[in-house]
Amino acid sequence: MMKLVWCGLLALALGLPALAQAQQPAKVKAKTKVKARSKGKTAPDWSRTYAATIRPEELRRHLTVVASDSFRGRETGQPGQKLAAAYLVKEFAALGLQGPVAGSDSPYLQHFPLIRGAYSADGFIRINGQRFDWLNDFFSYGPLVSPFRTETVSQPVFVGFGVEQGAYSDYAGLDVKGRDVVAIMGAPQDERGRKLLKATSGHPADYWDSGLRKAAIAKAKGARSIFLMTFAPKEEFAKEAGNYATALREPAFALPNPGPEIIDTVREDVPPGIGVYLTSQELGLQLAGTTLPGLLEYTRALGRAGRPVAPSFAPPVVIISQPQPQEQLITENVLGFLEGSDKKDEVLVISAHYDHLGVRNDTIYNGADDDGSGTVAVLALARAFAQAKKEGHGPRRSILFVAMTAEEEGLFGSEYYTANPVVPLANTIADLNIDMVGRTDRKHSPRKHFVNIVGSDKLSSELHRINETANRTYTKLELDYRYNVPNEPEHIYYRSDHYNFARRKIPVIFYTTGEHADYHKATDDVEKIEFDRLTERARLVFHTAWELVNRERRIRVDSNRP
Template structure:
């Protein structure tokens, strides 16, 4: 008995010592793993390569929106999020957010003013997918420049609800060339070549306009050449609240208001107008994929990490694999999700929530991201802290003059939030040491990259953004954009940079301030 007792005591002491050591090691491990480097190191070129060789394979048929290859892509993403233990963002547990789309045919439109019938394409062109309808009226509303801004509004003295609204391009400025809205010689979004289309359409729609006639003579022929034949162009599906949106030429504009060139005063115009619109389109459904890690302390504040899941599909029997565009961004988002999931498993999950958003229809006109921001945000936009958007980060821009291949173009980081830009710089210096190149960080850059990826739909809603981009190359939108041409060490570095930036945004004490956002 004595010997047995001694053995039991010794065993107990050993067990106790073992327990103490394990507890200490566990505490030490947790302390170490709270360092983001631990999780960033799980993002490897090998894992990115393995994922991309599948995602950008011929099997996925170029991932064209609404086609079978795109369905393979969304299931690939769902399976990986489930494998890593990252739940669906939607409350019903579905990873897929349906995005209803129309494949447009040329609409059958008859538009008359004072018994004169105008001709489609020659006099006007539809820029939206309206519902089949017809109506006649005895007056329209002229809303000048069609601006609704805190510093100037064209809608102050007119009611446009359920009315047809006539607007024109540009914005007011004085004789010295100083713009009313900016107070400088530089115009605002209301006269920007591309931005004013969306800004003025949205302003009129929010005021309740039934139809919008936009006079922009400088671009009319160019737009007709580009969109005159619908030829399968894809848009978000029409809904009952959508306003018809027409670009009109000079003859139609002056039939409605003869002095439109010089008249900036909003008023009601007594005129007879008829519209008979027949929608000719094919319905198709695509999907965004949304996975979510809930924040431990500030769960209602959301960091979005986005990339588009689609590409060009198959043309003339050739698969457009889209390894760089945007297979590289897609697998980066998945790997970042895995890294955050491991942090959660270790008890070091982010304080703020992270939404991993793979959007559809980017190649068709940023449709998936626009559906998310403008129609059906899973989480309120006012709770969205920032969008880190990744589109093409696996290659090198051959036109870039610097010999440092370890770079990434950053676009938009300073547009809405000084803090976001500074945090991005500081995080890179501390952890990643990637050369941050701002060559294309200019809204007036002729390449228009700021407007050409999904971050823009967040930015236009005053949500701070960073767009990570490697630039274009000879394989851009070609069947030769294949996974064997990806620089996987650069893809790893750039993906880790996005992770570190997201980690800082999610875990810092205070939410970043959008100090440059437009006040609404």
């Protein structure tokens, strides 16, 4: 699962003083039988029959290979990831799955390029001869490529609070295409301190206050970058930024050619393709071209008017430099296709990411749970469906099994696939995504037979009911929806590959057991995997998939909450 570094940085941004504030075990083996009983003329329950072929020993056999030291942590673009891809190709081919990728050296491999770059420590912004330094006065956050790799002269645009809702728009009358914008953190208020942007269906009144959503709006308007003005004095800002210095110095990644763009103003992660920066109070005021009293007067005038007003100040010309040495690397998704029968043009995607963190300080991060567990579950599901087809009980709809790469770097494998699908997205009925399902997290007792369900009801109420019925009929796990609620603080819904399907209006379910003590640590190893529990969760995915691919009518999209 993609790390929450950037959401943590957002929390830092929202936690710094804002203008509005100046004026928040025991293992149990599943008992199943391979062959369904027949009582009289009762038809065999093939879903139960083939789900029972998913066994702990099979999952252990695969994971012992996938999460071994020989794969060197499967870091995107590195030799260990290539070895893992080759293993997955071999397994898909042995199952009789088709390779659906045209024009590739292997029909099972969807190659694509990534840009990798590390931020340099000597970035700066110069305004009227005064220099402001990276990590002391500002920092960039998000897995993004710097738009200021060489010294760049800019004339920023001040956009107030950088929000809009209905008739209220801080961007009214402004052309910010290709420009750098400066926005105040916080929310516009009236003279009584009440928010001017009201709550709407599904969104609280502070929904558009988030720095990430301000960035998404700026991206949608065509801006090159956005500087989010906090009101932390330089010393406090530098101290807080120092807490994230290690993460901020890690390499950043980007897709050079992601394909058709999806404008997304509700994403709870850094939007791709725009530089996003937090600034200290001093730098923010300089970028806006004003003083603290001048900015306070602007907000009071806005509050009196109840709408955006023209500021009495204007940003000066600035010089921005954030060097970032870059390299291009090639990575690949691994795809296996099982053709359906009478409804074969409709396709269910079953996905997991197989990349992990690689080697750091000579220590291998094997990622047995993240996401070796999901990867081997996909292999087991593929074998169960392939066996069903071989024995004459194959699915009516087709199934595309996808092992995604570059999830840890920013969901890039799924972003690339959904922009360059091998099956038209219009024919894709759903994505069932599996990421970290082999352990018990900190929130559950080791005795609990559970799985967290995320996103099942956001686009299709039918999908949600199908999964619940499958669990009630077969696996009887505790389905935990704690990560599926609005404004969930860990932003789990936005942190794995299903999200790139959801933002393109394809129904999804994300199966996960959440973070544990070994999450993103070198101690996430095979011996800590609870294979009986992993088996139960994989069987639930199978039963849900079985219904999706064999029902008479494809599920409907009847909601719009991606």
